[in-house]
Amino acid sequence: MVEILKTFATVAFGLAVFVGILFGLYWLASQLPEPWRERARVAVFVGPALLLLVGGLIIPSIYTGRLSLYKGTSATKWYGLGNFRDLFTDSDNLIVLRNTVWWVILATTVSTIVGITIARFADRMRGEPIAKALIFLPTAISLVGAGIIWNFVYATKGSDPDKQFGLLTWLWLKLDPILPGKQEAHYWLQDRKFFGIDSNFLPGTNTIFMIIVIIWIQAGFATVVLSAAMKGVPDDLVEAARIDGATDRQAFFRIVLPYVRGTIITVATTTLIAVLKVFDIIQTMGKGGQFDTSTLANDMYTRSFPLEQPGYGAMLAVILFVAVVPIVWVNARNQRAIREGR
Amino acid sequence: MTAATIDPVTDAMIGTPKDKTPVGTKAAKRLSSRKGAIAVWVIAALWTVPTFGLLISSFRPEEDIKANGWWNWFTSPSFTTKNYSSVLDTTIGAKPFSDFFLNSVKITIPGAIIPIVIAAFAAYAFSWMRFKGRDWIFVGVVALLVVPLQMCLIPLLRYFNSDYFPLNNGVPAIWLAHTIFAMPLAIFLLKNFIGSLPREIMEAARVDGASHMTIFLRIVLPLSVPAIASIGIFQFLWVWNDLLVAKVFGGGAANQPMTFAMVDMVGTKGNEWQLLTAGAFITMVVPLIVFLSLQRYFVRGLLAGSVKG
Numbered sequence: 001m002v003e004i005l006k007t008f009a010t011v012a013f014g015l016a017v018f019v020g021i022l023f024g025l026y027w028l029a030s031q032l033p034e035p036w037r038e039r040a041r042v043a044v045f046v047g048p049a050l051l052l053l054v055g056g057l058i059i060p061s062i063y064t065g066r067l068s069l070y071k072g073t074s075a076t077k078w079y080g081l082g083n084f085r086d087l088f089t090d091s092d093n094l095i096v097l098r099n100t101v102w103w104v105i106l107a108t109t110v111s112t113i114v115g116i117t118i119a120r121f122a123d124r125m126r127g128e129p130i131a132k133a134l135i136f137l138p139t140a141i142s143l144v145g146a147g148i149i150w151n152f153v154y155a156t157k158g159s160d161p162d163k164q165f166g167l168l169t170w171l172w173l174k175l176d177p178i179l180p181g182k183q184e185a186h187y188w189l190q191d192r193k194f195f196g197i198d199s200n201f202l203p204g205t206n207t208i209f210m211i212i213v214i215i216w217i218q219a220g221f222a223t224v225v226l227s228a229a230m231k232g233v234p235d236d237l238v239e240a241a242r243i244d245g246a247t248d249r250q251a252f253f254r255i256v257l258p259y260v261r262g263t264i265i266t267v268a269t270t271t272l273i274a275v276l277k278v279f280d281i282i283q284t285m286g287k288g289g290q291f292d293t294s295t296l297a298n299d300m301y302t303r304s305f306p307l308e309q310p311g312y313g314a315m316l317a318v319i320l321f322v323a324v325v326p327i328v329w330v331n332a333r334n335q336r337a338i339r340e341g342r
Numbered sequence: 343m344t345a346a347t348i349d350p351v352t353d354a355m356i357g358t359p360k361d362k363t364p365v366g367t368k369a370a371k372r373l374s375s376r377k378g379a380i381a382v383w384v385i386a387a388l389w390t391v392p393t394f395g396l397l398i399s400s401f402r403p404e405e406d407i408k409a410n411g412w413w414n415w416f417t418s419p420s421f422t423t424k425n426y427s428s429v430l431d432t433t434i435g436a437k438p439f440s441d442f443f444l445n446s447v448k449i450t451i452p453g454a455i456i457p458i459v460i461a462a463f464a465a466y467a468f469s470w471m472r473f474k475g476r477d478w479i480f481v482g483v484v485a486l487l488v489v490p491l492q493m494c495l496i497p498l499l500r501y502f503n504s505d506y507f508p509l510n511n512g513v514p515a516i517w518l519a520h521t522i523f524a525m526p527l528a529i530f531l532l533k534n535f536i537g538s539l540p541r542e543i544m545e546a547a548r549v550d551g552a553s554h555m556t557i558f559l560r561i562v563l564p565l566s567v568p569a570i571a572s573i574g575i576f577q578f579l580w581v582w583n584d585l586l587v588a589k590v591f592g593g594g595a596a597n598q599p600m601t602f603a604m605v606d607m608v609g610t611k612g613n614e615w616q617l618l619t620a621g622a623f624i625t626m627v628v629p630l631i632v633f634l635s636l637q638r639y640f641v642r643g644l645l646a647g648s649v650k651g
Contacts (some may be wrong), residue, residue, distance in 0.1 A: 007444040014452045051465035056522030060497035122376030135387040140633035142583030144601040148622040156484045165411045280585045317492040328488040
């Protein structure tokens with residue numbers, strides 16, 4: 001009870017201080033004589049935001065760029081482009097890079113395709129809002145919560161099928177008579193081989209199973225956005241194609257899909273950026289990147305903070321930044337094109 | 343007052359075509375089919391089963407959870423709320439789980455309100471105040487959308503830990519970090535909305551002698567409720583579900599939110615599924631309530647937030 005009161009006291013105190021400062025400054029500004037008064041008021045309105053942007057984003061970003069050229073626990077030793085070289089030459093670092101590439105490719109394409117499929121077939125079907133809400137629901141949950149939900153699906157306990165509580169493992173063992181080969185109890189999230197294939201270029205089974213989680217989350221977003229766009233396709237266009245003898249399939253691929261192309265690009269680029277920064281799932285499902293599951297964003301955290309290699313961590317941040325810029329650019333151009341009419 | 347119905351946030355983000363025709367009954371069944379509907383329901387079921395299984399399990403007694411799968415609940419039902427009471431008392435880093443729930447509240451409420459207020463002020467200034475270089479500065483703000491927050495973590499943490507930082511490291515540091523990272527997107531979206539309010543209202547108010555603060559509080563804020571609600575909900579869930587920012591800036595376990603506690607429990611109590619299932623559901627309760635009660639704003643906020651770099 002005391003703890004609850006303390007929580008609300010902290011919240012109220014924090015907000016009161018914040019509001020007090022803001023209005024206090026405005027009051028002070030109003031006491032000034034013209035022409036200073038108007039300028040000071042502008043400064044109170046826009047100043048806090050600019051201060052946060054310059055001090056919190058611009059200067060730190062430049063500083064991070066500089067740090068990426070240094071090494072050591074407090075990044076004081078000049079290392080030139082050494083950190084970048086290490087990323088592309090060291091075999092452990094290359095695994096991180098490889099995983100990230102697969103995360104991005106698989107998660108982006110599959111969630112977009114699932115979104116397109118559902119948006120197409122759910123359109124005007126009976127119970128459409130319920131079906132879409134069910135698919136959209138995971139979007140609200142934290143990635144940590146999602147990780148635990150799927151840890152439970154993938155859980156394995158011994159080799160007796162009847163004692164499994166992980167749905168996937170249970171199905172896997174129960175389907176043994178039907179599936180080819182011998183199905184044995186399997187610890188999915190510790191399997192660093194790609195379904196038995198040991199390759200430097202392929203992601204581990206564990207990574208694939210984690211990618212499924214982000215698809216589970218992102219598909220709802222893709223569905224909602226694409227569904228809204230597809231409802232905007234004029235009926236006349238589809239009808240006209242039908243009258244000309246097009247089948248449903250042809251009408252969809254030749255008329256509807258090209259019409260919503262801009263929205264598909266938005267969905268794909270957005271998903272791509274979200275996936276590029278995946279961190280929570282690796283923390284929850286991969287024990288922070290063990291069993292070759294780490295990704296760029298996860299490694300950025302691990303190297304910078306627990307492992308105290310801020311130079312290398314800063315370099316990974318720069319890589320993320322460089323990867324995001326062209327994607328955002330494509331997205332921005334595309335959204336402008338949509339707004340200006342196709 | 344038609345301004346309240348304008349929603350440039352949604353329009354700009356989803357790109358709803360202007361030539362949208364009303365849904366006609368004659369084309370009611372276009373392109374949909376029985377097989378397609380079945381596929382949709384199969385996917386919807388697949389998407390729901392993992393969460394559903396976790397929910398059922400969180401109400402099964404410990405012996406049952408560990409003995410067999412949750413699907414056995416249908417043939418031999420059992421019910422308990424003990425998992426929930428025991429997870430709230432489970433200690434992580436010497437603190438009970440219930441404290442982490444309170445930490446999440448403590449972090450999230452100001453972490454959502456402060457950035458929106460600052461951004462709303464700035465958006466008003468960018469729309470309706472005159473100052474030198476206004477449009478160029480706004481372009482600069484929008485350009486900052488591409489900066490991933492990872493670019494700022496190390497320098498900000500160094501600054502927060504230094505003697506020059508006035509606040510104690512901990513919850514206020516997390517508020518400040520969330521405020522910084524929310525800035526570009528919140529300003530961008532709110533400027534889109536506030537800037538499209540009708541000019542006549544602002545001018546009439548100015549002529550009547552209203553100050554900027556009066557106009558902002560009495561006219562702009564009430565008219566911007568839909569946009570603020572969407573962006574506010576997005577920011578609220580973003581902070582509530584966040585792990586990275588809290589982990590970096592929160593210092594020790596004392597200031598951490600529930601997401602941190604759950605990751606810790608997966609590491610230290612990975613086989614205690616009676617605790618993990620109930621704990622995971624406690625972290626999800628707030629987002630699910632928001633989702634179910636404010637779905638319209640939630641969808642809009644999510645769509646609007648989708649441009650975040």
